[in-house]
Amino acid sequence: MNGGQDLGGVQGFGPVVPEPNEPWFHAEWERRAFAITLGCGFLGRWNLDMSRYYRENRSPADYYNSGYYELWFKALERLVVDRGLVSEEELRSGKPAGPRDPALSVPGPQRACELLALGSSARVEVEVPARFAVGARVRVKNLHPMGHTRMPRYCRGHVGTVEIDHGVYVFPDSHAMDQGKQPQHCYNVRFSAGELWGHAGPDTVRIDLWDDYLEPA
Amino acid sequence: MRALERLLVDKGLVDPAALDAVIETYEHRVGPRNGAQVVARAWTEPQYRQWLMQDATAAIASLGYTGRQGEHMIAVENTPQVHNMVVCTLCSCYPWSVLGLPPMWYKSAPYRSRAVSDPRGVLKEFGVEVDAGVEVRVWDSTAELRYLVIPERPAGTDGWSAERLAELVTRDSMIGVARLAVPA
Numbered sequence: 432m433n434g435g436q437d438l439g440g441v442q443g444f445g446p447v448v449p450e451p452n453e454p455w456f457h458a459e460w461e462r463r464a465f466a467i468t469l470g471c472g473f474l475g476r477w478n479l480d481m482s483r484y485y486r487e488n489r490s491p492a493d494y495y496n497s498g499y500y501e502l503w504f505k506a507l508e509r510l511v512v513d514r515g516l517v518s519e520e521e522l523r524s525g526k527p528a529g530p531r532d533p534a535l536s537v538p539g540p541q542r543a544c545e546l547l548a549l550g551s552s553a554r555v556e557v558e559v560p561a562r563f564a565v566g567a568r569v570r571v572k573n574l575h576p577m578g579h580t581r582m583p584r585y586c587r588g589h590v591g592t593v594e595i596d597h598g599v600y601v602f603p604d605s606h607a608m609d610q611g612k613q614p615q616h617c618y619n620v621r622f623s624a625g626e627l628w629g630h631a632g633p634d635t636v637r638i639d640l641w642d643d644y645l646e647p648a
Numbered sequence: 649m650r651a652l653e654r655l656l657v658d659k660g661l662v663d664p665a666a667l668d669a670v671i672e673t674y675e676h677r678v679g680p681r682n683g684a685q686v687v688a689r690a691w692t693e694p695q696y697r698q699w700l701m702q703d704a705t706a707a708i709a710s711l712g713y714t715g716r717q718g719e720h721m722i723a724v725e726n727t728p729q730v731h732n733m734v735v736c737t738l739c740s741c742y743p744w745s746v747l748g749l750p751p752m753w754y755k756s757a758p759y760r761s762r763a764v765s766d767p768r769g770v771l772k773e774f775g776v777e778v779d780a781g782v783e784v785r786v787w788d789s790t791a792e793l794r795y796l797v798i799p800e801r802p803a804g805t806d807g808w809s810a811e812r813l814a815e816l817v818t819r820d821s822m823i824g825v826a827r828l829a830v831p832a
Contacts, residue, residue, distance in 0.1 A: 438760040439737035439788065447762070447773050449753045449820075455675050457752075460649045465749075466670045467653050470662035483739055499740070499755045504649060511652075516661055525651040527659040537660060540669035547673055550719040550745070553792035581790045583737050585764065597720070597793055617791050628765050633783040636764050639791035 433575055435494030436487035439585040440628070456500075464500040468507050473538050473546055476514040479553075480607035484579035485510050553601045555614035562616065562642045567593045569620060570648040571640065579607035582644045586636075589626050590648040594637060595619035602641055615642040679748035682713045683796055684817035686746060688810040690723070691801045701725065704796065708746060718745025718794055724787065725798040726824070731778050732797045733771070733824030735763035736789040743794035747819055754823065764788055774825040797824040804830045 456462040472482070485506035487494065497505065511517045521528050531537075538546060563569055571586045581603045595618060602613040617639055624634035656662045686708055690697040700707040704721040708714075721743060724732040736742065737760050742750040753759050762770050767784045771777070778784055787795045799821040805813060820826035 436738055438757055440765040441757070441761040444756075444758040444761050447753050447756065447758045447770055449751065449774070453751050455749055462671055463649050463653050463667075465674070466667040467656055467662060469670050470667050471656065473666075474661065486739070495757065499752070504652075508652060511656070511661075517655060517659060521655060521659070522652070525655050527655065531660045535661070537663055538666050539663050540665040543663075543666035543669045544673060546716075547670065548715040550715040550717070552719050554720065581738060583764075583788065583790060585737075595722075597791070600792060603791075617793075619793070632780060634767065634785070635783060636786045636788060638788045639793055641791070 432488065432577060432579065433584060434487045434489070435491030436483075437584050439583045461498075461500040464504045464507070468503050469547075470543070471507060471511060471516065473543065474516065474535050476516060477510055478601075478606055479551070480579060480601070480603040481609070482506055482510065483603075484607040487579070555599045555601055555612055557599060557614050559599045559614055559616065561596055563593050563596075563618060563645060563647075565593050565596055568648040569593060569618075569640075569645040571620075571644055572646055574644070576604055578604065580604050582640065583638065585627060586620075586622060586638055586640075589622055591620040591622040591626065591638070593618045594621045597639065600641070602643060604641075604643070613643075617641050618645070620645070674744075674749055678715075678744060680746075680817075680819035680822065681814070682711075682748075683743070683746035683819070683822045684814040685711055685810075686713070686723075686796065687798055687817045687822065688814035690798055691813055692810045700798070708796075713745045715745050717741070718743050720793050721746070721796060722793050723796050723798050724785070726800045728782070728800075730783045730785050731771075731776075731824065732785045732787065732795075733763065733767060734787045734789060734795045734797060735760060737761070737764055738788075738790055741789035741792075741794065743796050745794075746796055747822060751819070771825060774820065776825065776827055797822050799824075799826075799828050802828045802830050 486502045570590045573588045597617045599614045600617040605613040620640050622636045624630040690700050700723045704723040708721050740755040767786050821828050
């Protein structure tokens with residue numbers, strides 16, 4: 432979606448302000464939001480692409496006025512209801528109306544650490560032909576998906592060169608919308624700063640893009 | 649926040665001890681010291697460096713750094729010709745397994761908006777000037793690949809051990825917004 436999250440090239444936000452000796456969390460509620468988001472994620476009722484979509488799928492005004500972990504929290508509140516972990520009534524009252532789904536496996540501390548150390552691969556071990564070879568000139572399609580996408584607006588319509596074929600990966604546009612993995616090649620594509628921004632000089636931007644975003648140039 | 653956490657605990661959907669373990673992991677076990685070990689090793693062992701450049705996921709896993717937001721790693725090396733920097737314009741993708749959780753500025757709109765369109769201006773705000781003839785190469789982490797910048801080894805460190813070198817390597821240098829130097 433052409434939402435507030437798609438920030439590349441947007442102007443007016445001012446300088447970058449680093450914080451010296453920044454703590455990992457700035458408040459206890461941030462720590463809790465982080466932990467319960469990962470904790471609920473362990474239950475497997477949604478995937479990473481879905482949680483990104485739930486964070487970004489809101490008015491840009493809401494997106495920009497929400498802190499980072501505030502967005503995580505707002506997304507989690509909707510995910511737990513929409514994905515059937517708690518009911519709307521339970522969320523409102525804060526009281527469980529019944530036991531959890533017995534099919535769910537809730538990790539204890541040791542298993543949680545194992546899951547963090549394992550991570551979750553987005554690669555798909557299937558043979559899918561690559562539509563482009565390394566070195567191919569490609570144009571990013573002029574698409575404006577209403578749902579989740581990982582195709583930044585600033586590269587749409589622009590021509591670049593395939594630098595790396597990363598292999599076959601889950602396609603986030605379908606995965607986020609509960610429409611399956613649609614495994615396909617993901618590439619790193621090189622764009623010159625001149626092509627993207629009209630700058631002279633040697634600078635480049637490298638963007639990871641899936642087969643379905645690209646056409647031959 | 650508290651209300652939601654209490655509901656999730658009362659309904660048995662999360663184990664409070666597991667939540668503590670998650671926080672403990674990211675406050676105390678995972679952080680930029682991991683990435684610094686990778687960099688120092690790459691500087692001191694040519695074979696490790698070669699492995700890292702060819703298969704960063706495996707080379708980094710061999711040091712014990714695996715897991716969430718580090719499943720698919722790529723190392724990119726700064727040289728006299730190329731200065732790499734990493735951003736995620738669409739959210740805040742970051743290599744947790746080697747750098748820990750991202751700093752606020754990395755997640756902020758000013759960095760995410762300008763790292764791709766005005767990288768030299770952003771670098772200047774971090775005190776880094778890149779010569780006009782050097783390529784600034786910005787990696788926008790739009791997929792599940794996570795990028796680790798291998799900064800240039802500072803002058804005056806010949807013969808240093810990997811342990812000593814690792815002390816020099818900062819988080820910001822591995823994002824690509826700082827250069828390294830031996831402290832005066």
